[in-house]
Amino acid sequence: MIKINDLSFGYKKRKQLFQSLDLEVAPGNIYGLLGKNGAGKTTLLKLISGLLFPKNGAINVMDFGPQDRLPDFLADIYLIPEEFDVPSISINAFHKLYAPFYPKFNSNFFDTYLSEFEIDKTWKMNKLSYGQKKKVLLSFGMATNVSLLLLDEPTNGLDIPSKTLFRKLLASSITDERIFIISTHQVRDVTNLIDPIIILEDGKILFHEFLESVTQKLYFQTYFQENEIGEVLYNERVPGGYLAVTENLNGYDSEVDLEILFNAVVNNKEKIQKLFKKEAHHA
Amino acid sequence: MRNKYLNGSRFLQLFKVEFISGYRNFFIATLATFAFLMFLIIIMAKDHDFEDFHGIWYPIVLLGGGYLFTSSIFSELNREHSRMTYLSLPASAFEKYTSKFLITNFGYLIFTTLVYWLFTILSNAISEAYFNFSFQQFNPFREHYPIIILIYITTHSIFFLGSIAFNRFAVFKTFLSILVTYLILAVILYLGVRIIFYNIFDGFFHVRQDVLYRPNDQLIHFLEHSLAKISIYISCFIITPLILAAGYFKLKEREA
Numbered sequence: 001m002i003k004i005n006d007l008s009f010g011y012k013k014r015k016q017l018f019q020s021l022d023l024e025v026a027p028g029n030i031y032g033l034l035g036k037n038g039a040g041k042t043t044l045l046k047l048i049s050g051l052l053f054p055k056n057g058a059i060n061v062m063d064f065g066p067q068d069r070l071p072d073f074l075a076d077i078y079l080i081p082e083e084f085d086v087p088s089i090s091i092n093a094f095h096k097l098y099a100p101f102y103p104k105f106n107s108n109f110f111d112t113y114l115s116e117f118e119i120d121k122t123w124k125m126n127k128l129s130y131g132q133k134k135k136v137l138l139s140f141g142m143a144t145n146v147s148l149l150l151l152d153e154p155t156n157g158l159d160i161p162s163k164t165l166f167r168k169l170l171a172s173s174i175t176d177e178r179i180f181i182i183s184t185h186q187v188r189d190v191t192n193l194i195d196p197i198i199i200l201e202d203g204k205i206l207f208h209e210f211l212e213s214v215t216q217k218l219y220f221q222t223y224f225q226e227n228e229i230g231e232v233l234y235n236e237r238v239p240g241g242y243l244a245v246t247e248n249l250n251g252y253d254s255e256v257d258l259e260i261l262f263n264a265v266v267n268n269k270e271k272i273q274k275l276f277k278k279e280a281h282h283a
Numbered sequence: 284m285r286n287k288y289l290n291g292s293r294f295l296q297l298f299k300v301e302f303i304s305g306y307r308n309f310f311i312a313t314l315a316t317f318a319f320l321m322f323l324i325i326i327m328a329k330d331h332d333f334e335d336f337h338g339i340w341y342p343i344v345l346l347g348g349g350y351l352f353t354s355s356i357f358s359e360l361n362r363e364h365s366r367m368t369y370l371s372l373p374a375s376a377f378e379k380y381t382s383k384f385l386i387t388n389f390g391y392l393i394f395t396t397l398v399y400w401l402f403t404i405l406s407n408a409i410s411e412a413y414f415n416f417s418f419q420q421f422n423p424f425r426e427h428y429p430i431i432i433l434i435y436i437t438t439h440s441i442f443f444l445g446s447i448a449f450n451r452f453a454v455f456k457t458f459l460s461i462l463v464t465y466l467i468l469a470v471i472l473y474l475g476v477r478i479i480f481y482n483i484f485d486g487f488f489h490v491r492q493d494v495l496y497r498p499n500d501q502l503i504h505f506l507e508h509s510l511a512k513i514s515i516y517i518s519c520f521i522i523t524p525l526i527l528a529a530g531y532f533k534l535k536e537r538e539a
Contacts, residue, residue, distance in 0.1 A: 051370055069370065069538070071290065071373045071378075072373075074373035079367070079371055081364070083364055084364050085362065088307060097296070097299060097304075100296045101293070101373040101374070102373070
């Protein structure tokens, strides 16, 4: 469980990125942390993992204070950053050197993930392409079996089959005890993977809902003519018509389009927030 | 829950990481140094010159190389991505600090001395065989070598602190800091002497002639024997531990 209370943080003294941020994250879910560039997604991951310290407020991650950076805490979380340095050693040596730091590390899983990504363990880490390095780190991170796996833009640099494989492997790795948080602005890459969805903007949490709640309250549909849509929360032109999101007044199910949802939340903040608050209150 | 400050297996693993991640560059630097020394040896053996070659070059290799190596040991903290890897590694700050300390201090000392000793055996054999000339034998436990080793062990802490405190060009900034510290201490010492022994001066800098030519035997004995010993003890057992403690707290501050 992650609990963030009244968090304030800023890189510069006068400009706060987060002010009084509250968030609770429960195990057993793959959270999608979405937001525009500069919204604070990476910063939030760094605060949760103890790489940055809050100016005010408290962060509690699995009963640890991340800023204490205790070895037992660090051994139970793994952050895969968007940009990284890798040592100039073979993947085999990397495995032997770093796996013992993670008590729950599963070497069989690591080997399986690598072979699924078509990566040879004898290859030198620093000679790999960016995408291949990412595959090694993703395989290693998933094999650590840590309680908290933080992934910052994990699909950047991956080819299309690897993105599909990544989704498959990650979905199979989640258990009731583990939390995965994926920060991304490539929302299409994490469709059918993330649930719930957290949308950050300007250091604030605009939206934090499970997909079930989204489908209950919002309706996604493609229309041929703009005038067919009715009272729309957000719509955008797509080839052959309009993709729109409206309030789900009839209780029909529809497939959530994460990109449209994200744009609806960002462009129609008050209405969306009011709708979810109202429904939550009725429930 | 394992010990949060020091755990044997974790520390050993960290030591392995430090060693294996950094050995390649270190190996190349060592090879280059000894190739250069071999070149010098051949030139000097040819001219039957410079018998005490090792008396000069061992301190240069040990102190110069050690200071350079030590000054770069925390460079990963200065690069954003490697800093993230360093901070995320599941080990305590104390373990990270100690493993780097052991590698740059005793690790470097033992490695360099051993390699230098092997090098002298090889170089002496070559110079005797081809130039009929032999350099003095190198024995790290004899002559002035133990003092050189003690100097390295104690002064290493300054460069270790410099590596933590300075972002870039740590070795130059450390030398500069040493120079500035010495200048400040010299000024303070001079002012202290000028105030305490005001009656031996007849100008601001000028000492009275009669004082200059009538040195106090007790003072000379104190300076040559007792003060030298006191200085060594203070350096080894007070200043070095203090610098190392400052380094640890500075590391904690930089990790924040």
